[in-house]
Amino acid sequence: MLLRDVLFDPLAESDCTRSLVFIDACATRFKSVGRDVVSKLAIDELRQFLDVSVYSGIFLSCEPGQKSYPANKHKHGAWTYFLLRALRGGAEEALDRDRYLTDASLRDYLRMEVPRFITRETTFKGVQKPQAIITASNTFAIRQIPQQHVPASPEGDFSAIALTPRKEFFEFVDSKPFKTLPGFARTKGHFVPDRVSDQATAFVRSLVSEQIDEEVQELYNQTKGVFGLKRRDVQQASEGGQGSLDTPYFRFSIDARQNRTRADEWVVLRRLELREGGLERLNDIDATFGGAFDRIVVQTAGDLLEFDDLVDFLEGVVDAHGGDLIEQQNQSRVIYTAPDRTRITFDTRRQRVTLSTGARRRCSELIAKAHAYRFSLTAPSRLLLS
Secondary structure, eight states, rough: OOOOIIIIIHHHHSSSSSSEEEEEEOSOOOBBBOOOOOOOOHHHHHHHHHHSSEEEEEEEETTTOOOEEEGGTTTTEEHHHHHHHHHOOOOGGOOGGGGGEEHHHHHHHHHHHHHHHHHHHHHOOOOOOOEEEEESSSEEEEEEOOOOOOOOOOOTEEEEEOEEEEEEEEEEEEEGGGGGGGGTTTTTTTTSSSOOHHHHHHHHHHHHHHHHHHHHHHHHHHHHHHHHHGGOOEEEETTEEEEEEEESSEEEEEEEOSSSSTTTTTEEEEEEEOOOOTTGGGGHHHHHSSSOOEEEEEEEEEEEOOHHHHHHHHHHHHHOOOEEEEEEETEEEEEEOTTHHHHHEEEETTTEEEEEEEEEEEEHHHHHHTSSEEEEEEOSSSSOOO
């Protein structure tokens, strides 16, 4: 398709005096015409300045010879995602004075954000630089974004955050120095590792295998007694420093390994996932596991809010209700700590939300903590409230 023949020339020859065209494709043989941004104008002058009677703007996703890359996490092309964000008023950085989205401010926003996203968030080796072909006597307004005056949400109202729970579980990660491994001091020829490796994990599992077997066996006996189950109702497995316990109401797993973030430590990871009917037997689960876990983890199927949007929302929560906020942009994590020390971690890279109490508690207590916060749920959840 020759766009000039089927679109650009017919548009120029028509009676249309104002047009905006957005093309997310591999663009070739176009020349960019740049213009200065609006500056040093009073607001009343600005409105008059932007009242251009005739203009044409063609926004292209890339320069000639380049490719347009996808943003899989947003289910869009990278350029289209940022374009829609700006047009909908969700990108404050795309606005000019008096909250106008102009041809120039949109052009500059796309030129900055798209290459930045390709570099930071993808593994593509190519370069994508959006361009704009603009014909107008002056910079013109695409739309003016009204100021958002959002009242402070009630405490615990996180409904601005939409979650699609895919997997939910209780968790506790017990991390200790390598030298505390059972029998480590008596094992000749071994030393504390200085890097993460499969060999170090295999070594950890070999030393704690018997300990893991005993824990799984004890939980098996406890489960049968508390739930009144028969042997055929419970599947038990443990070998090589790993184990699991499956019942009609829950699945428990345990895994010993080297700490993936601290090479000189070893960890035991315990997880408990409720099954259908598990909530109805919550008292029995508490009796079986006691205070074994310190957090609830929700793995989501859909996208969390963008990092900047999460920070904006949580800053409002801090202003309205107190607490602390930590931004870890390099790790794509935002951590909110409520006044009662409950900590909620949003991991936009791993698409998970973790609610932690800082101390091990019964599962019913963790659920009660989680129910102090309400999210917008787009799928059923056993542990969260909508």
